[in-house]
Amino acid sequence: MINLISDTVTKPTKAMLEAMMAAEVGDDVFGEDPTVNALEEKVASLFGKEAALFCSSGTMANQIAIKLNTQPLEEIICDRTSHIYYYETAAYAMISQTVMSPIPTLTGKLSPSDITDNIKPLVDWLPHTSMVGIENSCNRAGGIYYTLDEMATLSKTARANGLKIHLDGARIFNVLVETGDKPDQLGQYFDTISTCLSKGLGAPVGSLLISSKANITKARRIRKALGGGMRQVGLLAAAGNYALDHHVQRLKEDNDKAKEIGAFLETLTYVKEIKPVQTNIVIFTIDEAHTGQQFLDHLKQNGVLATAFGKNMIRFVFHLDVPLDAIDDIKKALTTFT
Numbered sequence: 001m002i003n004l005i006s007d008t009v010t011k012p013t014k015a016m017l018e019a020m021m022a023a024e025v026g027d028d029v030f031g032e033d034p035t036v037n038a039l040e041e042k043v044a045s046l047f048g049k050e051a052a053l054f055c056s057s058g059t060m061a062n063q064i065a066i067k068l069n070t071q072p073l074e075e076i077i078c079d080r081t082s083h084i085y086y087y088e089t090a091a092y093a094m095i096s097q098t099v100m101s102p103i104p105t106l107t108g109k110l111s112p113s114d115i116t117d118n119i120k121p122l123v124d125w126l127p128h129t130s131m132v133g134i135e136n137s138c139n140r141a142g143g144i145y146y147t148l149d150e151m152a153t154l155s156k157t158a159r160a161n162g163l164k165i166h167l168d169g170a171r172i173f174n175v176l177v178e179t180g181d182k183p184d185q186l187g188q189y190f191d192t193i194s195t196c197l198s199k200g201l202g203a204p205v206g207s208l209l210i211s212s213k214a215n216i217t218k219a220r221r222i223r224k225a226l227g228g229g230m231r232q233v234g235l236l237a238a239a240g241n242y243a244l245d246h247h248v249q250r251l252k253e254d255n256d257k258a259k260e261i262g263a264f265l266e267t268l269t270y271v272k273e274i275k276p277v278q279t280n281i282v283i284f285t286i287d288e289a290h291t292g293q294q295f296l297d298h299l300k301q302n303g304v305l306a307t308a309f310g311k312n313m314i315r316f317v318f319h320l321d322v323p324l325d326a327i328d329d330i331k332k333a334l335t336t337f338t
């Protein structure tokens with residue numbers, strides 16, 4: 001089976017498992033796991049920041065960031081398809097007592113005026129706007145990305161208005177291999193950054209929250225309060241270290257496969273609309289002659305697993321467990337749908 005449901009479905013490679021088996025570990029709640037410490041230091045300096053924190057999920061890293069960047073009764077501006085708004089169970093309400101101001105953008109990307117037009121006046125009876133969250137790449141928008149310049153402009157806009165700015169960089173490495181920018185160019189623009197090891201990088205578990213030393217000191221306590229203090233977790237951090245050393249450059253292959261399939265979809269009459277393919281995600285709509293479920297069933301019978309992303313809307317995600325020769329099989333499964 002070729003599994004295009006998500007880039008979270010990857011399994012650790014043999015070499016990654018060997019790195020995990022060889023990991024030197026300690027009790028990370030006491031800050032004594034050398035493998036975790038090495039990963040946190042590596043990622044902090046990679047992004048041009050002072051410190052980082054290993055978290056059990058991207059959701060945890062994002063939610064700790066929200067807690068750091070806001071006070072109760074405050075509001076967060078983000079695109080309405082953002083993971084922090086749409087996919088995290090409204091945890092911002094439970095953990096940080098905040099609300100979202102989800103902006104319906106055309107592209108999934110915020111513009112500077114999406115920020116400035118939606119800052120609420122500082123009066124007693126309105127939530128106070130205090131944070132902007134952007135996602136790069138934008139998952140529900142089909143994996144499109146913000147350029148470095150666009151991120152710099154949004155950061156400037158947010159800060160000029162006294163707002164904190166968070167980057168949900170779950171798939172930031174898929175972006176960086178496309179643009180050729182370096183992660184250390186990003187640090188200056190954001191108060192907090194999260195990134196996932198368990199997406200296209202292929203580690204089984206783990207995300208990092210990246211910020212200032214003072215913020216990460218606070219973040220350690222928030223993580224503990226959320227039940228995210230783990231003990232000999234160097235076993236998992238070793239997978240992340242391995243992924244960063246060996247699986248970053250190859251993300252370009254995933255992006256290229258997505259683009260090849262995106263171009264192929266253009267040739268199929270039952271495909272109505274394809275979102276611009278810029279990284280490893282392809283989101284497209286099929287015509288009303290079939291249901292999305294019929295399409296998914298056909299793909300499954302032909303060895304391809306995918307998922308619906310709305311009515312007649314389908315998402316494919318490419319990752320390191322999709323071999324090169326799978327592309328022909330995917331095309332065949334797409335061609336034989338009638």
Ligand SMILES: *Cc1c(COP(=O)(O)O)cnc(C)c1O
Pocket residue numbers: 056057058059060062083084135139168170171196198199207
């Ligand atoms: C996957 C993902 C996350 C984090 O998800 P977890 O499943 O909690 O690790 C955050 N943001 C985006 C955009 C994602 O795709």
